[in-house]
Each structure stands twice: as structure tokens, then as C-alpha cells.
Amino acid sequence: MAQMDRTGDMAAGGPPELPALGPVDVTHAEVFARLAVEMHDAEGLEETIDSVVQFALQALDCSYAGVALSTRGRPEIPAVTDSVVAEIYQIQLDTGDGPLVATMRDQVTISVCDTTTDSRWPKWAARVRQLGVRSVLDVPLLLGPESSTVGVLGLYSRIPDGFGADDEAIAQILARHASVAVANARNLQNLTAAADARKVVGQAMGILMERFQLDADRAFTVLKRYSQDTNVKLRDVAQELINTRSLPG
Structure with missing residues (x-):
């Protein structure tokens, strides 16, 4: 198996190998068992992420924690335990540089032992020091060695x-744990959105069928044509028809 050092460097040969936990295994096994149950019971993506960052504070001796998710290859910030983390994330989103960006891009764990001596991202380190943060640990959220990055778990001391x-x-x-929970929550969210979209489109088709005596295929064709001509999503065209009883101009 490949080995990863504290800077995130990984030798060729496969995914990183997890270090042994040592004498605290039982305590942390109980914590992670509770985390798994809590994430399974979470009602949505936001609640799932929030449970992750709260458990990070319990399981690790860190001052702050946060999770950034990858959306179309770009980070977004769904949950942080303190505004300090949001500011640290925003610095990197604005500049496109820093350990969060590198972790998400390269799928490696990155540790910054001391922001006063680390030279990899000097501008970022100077800003983070001003916020009172001296050490950082960014861990990628991955579903497997061949998968894209789901997000990044950030820990701050x-x-x-x-x-x-x-x-x-x-x-x-x-x-x-978080990678699987987030992926499941996202899938559920997408399925729910798709079901809602089908319901809205079906209602709009019903309006067209009643008003213009169209069959289902023709009604759907009309909605699809308006969607293409106006460059508006099909669901939004349908919702506009339901709300106003007229199609977009």
C-alpha cells in the first residue's frame, strides 16, 4: 500500500494506508458508531454535514472544524463550526490557492504544522495566522481511489x-464515514429534486392538454420547445406555466 507523510506526499502504488489508532481504539469506535447512526438519521445533506463537523470537534482536539464540498469541481462551504473557518475557506476560494484547494485537486491529506513557518502558501498562512490559527489538517472526502473528490474535511488548531x-x-x-454519508445524502437530494421536477412538468402538461386539447406527447413537446428556445430549464418553464397560466415569452 502507498504511504502518505504529514505534508500529503504519496508514493505510487495505490490509495493511502490508514495509520493504526493505538490505545484509544475502543473509545473512538464508540464515537464513530454513534456518528454512523446520527448521519444515517440526518434528514438531508445540510444536517449530515453538520453532524460531521460536530463529531470532528468531539473526536479530535481541534479548535474549529469545517467541511467544503466539491460542486462542479469548485468548493462550496456548507458547514463550519465557527466563522473563522468560513473566512479561511473564503480566502482560498478568492485566491484559488491554499491547502484546501490542493487537497481537493490532488486528493491528498495536507498537514500544516505551523502557519508561522510553513512556506507553501505564504499569503494564505499570513492571513490564517492573523485569525489565530497555527496548525491545519485538510483531509479529502473520497469514495474510492478512482473517484472524484466529494469534498474536504478541514481541522484547525x-x-x-x-x-x-x-x-x-x-x-x-x-x-x-463522511464521504459515504454525503454521497448518499446527495443522491437522495437529487432523487427528490428529480421527482419534484417530474411532478411540476406533469402538472404543466395537464394544463396544456386541457387548454389546447393536446395529447401528452404534444404537450411535452411544447414545453421542451419553449425550454430550448428560451434557454430556460424545463422544470422552470413548467413552473412558470403553473404560476401564470402562460408560457415564458
Whole structure:
């Protein structure tokens, strides 16, 4: 198996190997068991992410935690435990540079032992230092070695060298739990959205069929043509028809 060091460098040969947890296994096994149940019971994507960051604070000795998700290859920030994390994320979104961006792009764990001495992202480190953060651990959320990055779990400490080998191991396990939970929540969200869209389109087709004595195929063709001609999503065209009883101009 490939080995990964604290800077996120990975030797060729496969996905990173998780370090052993050591004598705290039983305690953390109970924590992760509870986390799995709580994420399974979460009502949606937002609630799932929130449970991840709250458990990160419990399972790891960090000051702040957050999760950034990858949407069309670009990070978005759904959950943080403090506005400090949101600001750290926003700095990187604005500049396109920093450990979060690198973790999401390269699918590697990145540890910043001390923002006063790390030289990889000097502008980012200077801003983060001003926020009182001295060490950072960013872990990718992945479903497998061939999958795209689901997101990044970010952990932050006000002290230098805030994350040791055991912390990284725990963060890796938490990230694996979170990856599956987020993917499931997203799939459910997409299925719900698709079902809602079909319902809206069906209602709009019914209006056209009644008003213009069209059959179902013709009614759908009319909606699709308006969608293409106006460059508006089919669902939005249908919703406009339901709301106004007229098609978009």
C-alpha cells in the first residue's frame, strides 16, 4: 500500500494506508458508531454535514472544524463550526490557492504544522495566522481511489503541531464515514429534486392538454420547445406555466 507523510506526499502504488489508532481504539469506535447512526438519521445533506463537523470537534482536539464540498469541481462551504473557518475557506476560494484547494485537486491529506513557518502558501498562512490559527489538517472526502473528490474535511488548531499521527488516523476514518454519508445524502437530494421536477412538468402538461386539447406527447413537446428556445430549464418553464397560466415569452 502507498504511504502518505504529514505534508500529503504519496508514493505510487495505490490509495493511502490508514495509520493504526493505538490505545484509544475502543473509545473512538464508540464515537464513530454513534456518528454512523446520527448521519444515517440526518434528514438531508445540510444536517449530515453538520453532524460531521460536530463529531470532528468531539473526536479530535481541534479548535474549529469545517467541511467544503466539491460542486462542479469548485468548493462550496456548507458547514463550519465557527466563522473563522468560513473566512479561511473564503480566502482560498478568492485566491484559488491554499491547502484546501490542493487537497481537493490532488486528493491528498495536507498537514500544516505551523502557519508561522510553513512556506507553501505564504499569503494564505499570513492571513490564517492573523485569525489565530497555527496548525491545519485538510483531509479529502473520497469514495474510492478512482473517484472524484466529494469534498474536504478541514481541522484547525490555535496551537502549533496541533495534529499528531493518531489525529490524522481518526480524521481519515471520519472522512471515510463522511464521504459515504454525503454521497448518499446527495443522491437522495437529487432523487427528490428529480421527482419534484417530474411532478411540476406533469402538472404543466395537464394544463396544456386541457387548454389546447393536446395529447401528452404534444404537450411535452411544447414545453421542451419553449425550454430550448428560451434557454430556460424545463422544470422552470413548467413552473412558470403553473404560476401564470402562460408560457415564458
